[in-house]
Amino acid sequence: MSTDAAIRTVDLRKTFRRQHAVDGIDLFVPRGSVFGFLGPNGSGKTTTIRMLLGLSKPTSGTIEVLESPMPASLADVLPRVGALVEGPAFTPFLSGRANLRRFDAADVRSVAKTRDERVQVALERVGLLHAADKKAHAYSLGMKQRLGLANALLAPRELLILDEPTNGLDPQGTREVRNLIRSLADDGTTVFVSSHLLAEIEQVCTHAAVMRQGSIVAQGSLDDLRSARGARVTVATPDPDRAVAVLQRLGVTDTHVEAAGASGALPPDLPIERVTAALVEADVRVRGLSASGSSLEDLFVELTGEGFDVAG
Ligand SMILES: Nc1ncnc2c1ncn2[C@@H]1O[C@H](COP(=O)(O)OP(=O)(O)OP(=O)(O)O)[C@@H](O)[C@H]1O
């Protein structure tokens, strides 16, 4: 992975009337990464993506895509970027295949001679071959989503920007999209993919940024993000209060007494063996002890706030 940026923004902002939909974000998407752009509904993901693609004008701030300033370099950059953004405009009375042929024909750089074959390959890659000749208006949401993806894949691209590509897909379809992203990344394509569901893309991402109400609240490699939160230790014991006292003495923070034991946040420099030894030494009856690497899911929930409320 290089240190070059496929996407870089500085203090990027979009304000609608008085609402700060995107509130000054510094995005850094390394070339070669699969970058998860995460955040709950209404946190500003689509607004950001539309600005990256020149579909909407920033209120302020700067954008570089593939090392070129945007939107100044739009004409040069866009052909190198495949995109799937909310609600792509398909012609309803044409088949999926015919829609793709039209989109490809509209691309000045596309080679007409290879069109049918490229359309066929794209349809196959997104698992839409069986429905390729059905009219687009008869497509289900998931089929439309697949058609949008196929459109992004008509030509080889350096960068793919996918806004919620798993939206409307069933679990099997979601798995297929993950595999597709993996295989694209293996080919060297940088993939920038948004989702409000961490679990759907966590397995394929190398990097992520977490949005909350227009701001980035965490960004970096997945390893960095995981270790930022640290691991927790859980002790199964009939003596939870005494266990907590021992844990606290060792520097464990955020301790809790639980139904069948105690838990706390393990400081990075405290080996789990020392916890075991100290508990035994203090005659705490230990039935089980585990240290869990914190899940990204926990971090995500912590950063974005739980619950189902969308950001106004
Ligand atoms: N054209 C617009 N005019 C006014 N407000 C807008 C407009 N587009 C987006 N917003 C507001 O900006 C905020 C961010 O919306 P955005 O669509 O970027 O969120 P999102 O993260 O993509 O959410 P979701 O997960 O639901 O797709 C929302 O509060 C939304 O209502």
Ligand SMILES: [Mg+2]
């Ligand atoms: Mg959105």
